[in-house]
Amino acid sequence: MKLAYILLTLLLVANSTYAELAKDTQTKVNKKQSKPTIIALAPHIVEMLYDIGAGEQIIGTTSFADYPEAAKKIPQIGSYVRLQIERVIELQPDLIIAWKSGNPSDDLARLEQLGFNIVYSQPNNFEDIATEVRHFARITGHTAQGEKVAQAFEQTLANIKATYQNKTAIVGFYELWSRPLTTVAKGSWPQQFLTLCKVKNPFEQVVTPYPQISIEKVLPASIQLIIQPLSVNQTEREGFNWQDWPIIPAVANKQIIQPDADAMHRMTIRSLTALKDLCAKIDQTRAFLQQKHS
Template structure:
């Protein structure tokens, strides 16, 4: 099946899948040291959409001098110069902008930025994989940009929202869930990931939670064997292939759910909005079972 996507969406989707495939090898955020005279960073380049969003969230948006092609939130970011796409970086333009900090997606861009590292540029590798990781990274970005106080406020609000969701849904009737990240290749997420944490927070049981790989490539037979109550994906087009198995519980009961990829797959503080949407949809499934 071919999924028709806008160019920016397509490149972000490609980068996202690449990041997932590389996660096992690059799971920890790292930063090359900022020199004393450039700390906190005043000229920052963001190379991925979630990074741009996090920088603006903590109040460092005014220090961002360039972004990647797919960064489109918040609106203020759209006017900034573009210096990267899925395949490459515009090294000449990056050097011309004289950044004192580059923030790259560690899981997908660790190799492509190595020439910049070798030139002595400071690079922070963003790699949040769990709810706790995101809090830690917000704190690190706050320190690097001089926005520790606002980062602290953002972290508190984010963790409070997670706590409220946990209290609201922790006693719900469990539903087995297959969380589909991609259709080709068919990919899911194990229990160590934020997607699986979201399923658990909503009172679900991720059928792939015990997979050895964080983002396993699976086959349809594995899903059919476990016959989940619910299948979740980011697009209705990515769910259509399940219709060829009408006896599958999620298909028979019309329990194929969609989530907003900008909220659930672009891991930022807005992800709590996506989690709430997922929880609400799962609750509708429970109510349908009860009636």
């Protein structure tokens, strides 16, 4: 009887231990299924994934994915020009997040034909960033963190809009590139920065989003501020030599600012910091002009 009791006790303990092991194994399986491995095919996608806590799930990315610092350690499997299909096949990601207009369409089509699960990113404005954050969070297993990040982003954006909505507009020129001289218009990503910071862009209504402009077209616009974003990834780049044109009011008054191009041109949470900084610098020019004409 005593032996039977001992055997029964051991059996119950064994069953309990097995149940716990089974439960733990199932939890790990579910966790793996809900936290897929990812190839992120653009710098802004990588940033978003880190923002929602999915950075460690990224097993491959493309060139220039250098933020945050940890992103520099991710293996690069191509660029915006060409993807290394063989490397993608080797890595066997559970999910590929691609940039709809920034990745080679033929490579993406081939990956789809090979059966890879591809989700597309195409944020065209600040509001789209919050939408994509929520979507990426949901498909990568970080819904709660994604919602928190998206709500904070939306609140910050609303605060910036409220701060600058009644400011006096000043005339500005946005130098996207210097050779050839290229600016922005409606439909471009940077135009919303100008709109929210109350900068009147004389080229806003040009049909193409990123028009090439001759200096002869800039001169009659009475530009009060020149915005010349620069990137650490463009060390060889030289900005347009505005000092050769002192007839432009912005040049004469030394109202040329050089914000961080990487922060401004990547469609990420960080772009709001760039927006806030830009608006503050523009406000300084606004104050200078008001004092000059008072």
